[in-house]
Amino acid sequence: MPAGPTAQPQVQPQYAPAAQAWPPNPTAAVSIRGLFKRFDRKVAVNGLALDIPVGSFYGLVGPNGAGKTTTLNMVTGLLVPDAGTAMILGRNVWSDVNAVKRMIGVMPQPDQIFDRLTGMQLLVYSGMLRGMPRAEAASRAKDLLGAFDLAQAANTMVTDYSAGMTKKICLASAMIHSPRILVLDEPFESVDPVSSANLKDILIEYAKTGGTVIISSHVMALVERMCTHVAVVNNGQVCAAGTVEQVAAGEDLEDRFLQLVGGRHEAAHLAWLDGGARDSVGAPAGAPVGAPVGNAYAGIAPDGRGAAGATASAPAAAQPGPGAPSGAPSNESGAR
Ligand SMILES: Nc1ncnc2c1ncn2[C@@H]1O[C@H](COP(=O)(O)OP(=O)(O)OP(=O)(O)O)[C@@H](O)[C@H]1O
Known part of the structure; x- marks a missing residue:
């Protein structure tokens, strides 16, 4: 006006x-x-x-x-x-x-x-x-x-x-x-x-x-x-x-x-908010729920149990980078 x-x-x-x-x-x-x-x-x-x-x-x-x-x-x-x-x-x-x-x-x-x-x-x-x-x-x-x-x-x-x-x-x-x-x-x-x-x-x-x-x-x-x-x-x-x-x-x-x-x-960019390219817990689309991502275990198994025993197959993008702490848990164990 x-x-x-x-x-x-x-x-x-x-x-x-x-x-x-x-x-x-x-x-x-x-x-x-x-x-x-x-x-x-x-x-x-x-x-x-x-x-x-x-x-x-x-x-x-x-x-x-x-x-x-x-x-x-x-x-x-x-x-x-x-x-x-x-x-x-x-x-x-x-x-x-x-x-x-x-x-x-x-x-x-x-x-x-x-x-x-x-x-x-x-x-x-x-x-x-x-x-x-x-x-x-x-x-x-x-x-x-x-x-x-x-x-x-x-x-x-x-x-x-x-x-x-x-x-x-x-x-x-x-x-x-x-x-x-x-x-x-x-x-x-x-x-x-x-x-x-x-x-x-x-x-x-x-x-x-x-x-x-x-x-x-x-x-x-x-x-x-x-x-x-x-x-x-x-x-x-x-x-x-x-x-x-x-x-x-x-x-x-x-x-x-x-x-x-x-x-x-x-902060206006949230890498994990990608509208479907990854599932809601950070795993790549199509990955089984509960698959480990990098050093973090991202969710629960489909049967509702924890993730212990899951084997690692994390994508390259989710792998720890060169700067990752050496003492970080490996993907071998899956859970943290
Ligand atoms: N009663 C109060 N006690 C403590 N802090 C307060 C109080 N009232 C306001 N503040 C603080 O003073 C600052 C200014 O608040 P104010 O409510 O005036 O902002 P505003 O511009 O109206 O914000 P908005 O657009 O979010 O409503 C804020 O940091 C707020 O947390």
């Missing part, structure tokens, strides 16, 4: 070290400086800095363990940082936490909701928690249940929902008070294509009317298609941020992501 009229494109991608020196931007939807969080000896977020423009559809991407969720938890007031500043629409997240919580909608995790309520009850409860009158909350809950194809399940307890239905009710509960900023961690995970398309329409419309959407996602094609902006997080820092076009820099976003975060390595 192209940058909306209200988006304030960041001219250059940001790089974390330089960004630390800038003061927070009070006109940004979210402005983060020097955010730091350590869990015991693990530094999860390491001086992260980022500005998210008002009206943007902002994707946060990064490898597993990069620090996305920890960052979002700190920005939404769920987790106290060890250091740094985060502002939401000019308000400090930790000194003005009540004002901030009214302005943001955070998608709860499935284990954080009261799943003994029905979908309708959960939404009404979520609205009333944010100060909405019951009648208005009920009316919006009905709209949301319809929009997410959950009308039939309105009176079913959430504990009986499927994973995708639970995800949708979590999303709906983040939206019911019409927040100015929506923070959604992996919002499309396990949601079916029809509901996803409906949700995307709702979110795009919301961003067009000035709302800011922040999603974390591993689906690069989705980020490229839906988001106006993207930040790549790696090792607890932002390694590139800006409009999707700026960060992609003329390449496919996924390729650019792989260049930025690295991580493609030899």
Whole structure:
């Protein structure tokens, strides 16, 4: 999606070290400086800095363990940082936490909701928690249940929902008070294509009317298609941020992501995973189950007994190489 009229494109991608020196931007939807969080000896977020423009559809991407969720938890007031500043629409997240919580909608995790309520009850409860009158909350809950194809399940307890239905009710509960900023961690995970398309329409419309959407996602094609902006997080820092076009820099976003975060390595090749050329225990196709392979005995005999007594006829490829330890058991004995 192209940058909306209200988006304030960041001219250059940001790089974390330089960004630390800038003061927070009070006109940004979210402005983060020097955010730091350590869990015991693990530094999860390491001086992260980022500005998210008002009206943007902002994707946060990064490898597993990069620090996305920890960052979002700190920005939404769920987790106290060890250091740094985060502002939401000019308000400090930790000194003005009540004002901030009214302005943001955070998608709860499935284990954080009261799943003994029905979908309708959960939404009404979520609205009333944010100060909405019951009648208005009920009316919006009905709209949301319809929009997410959950009308039939309105009176079913959430504990009986499927994973995708639970995800949708979590999303709906983040939206019911019409927040100015929506923070959604992996919002499309396990949601079916029809509901996803409906949700995307709702979110795009919301961003067009000035709302800011922040999603974390591993689906690069989705980020490229839906988001106006993207930040790549790696090792607890932002390694590139800006409009999707700026960060992609003329390449496919996924390729650019792989260049930025690295991580493609030899472990991506598993010699034993060969789709049938060898049997499941490493013997050549067609070899009797339980045939010894190199120095290792690879399985059990067809009759279910152990391999003792099996004679060696391992293929050359499975023979120990010249560097094999001299004390290694020989194939003669078969078993080890
Ligand atoms: N409560 C915690 N206690 C200890 N370590 C944690 C805790 N929460 C996160 N971490 C660690 O901090 C690092 C960042 O985790 P985080 O969940 O923020 O990553 P992420 O980018 O959201 O990953 P993913 O894409 O896999 O969800 C990881 O190494 C994780 O193991």
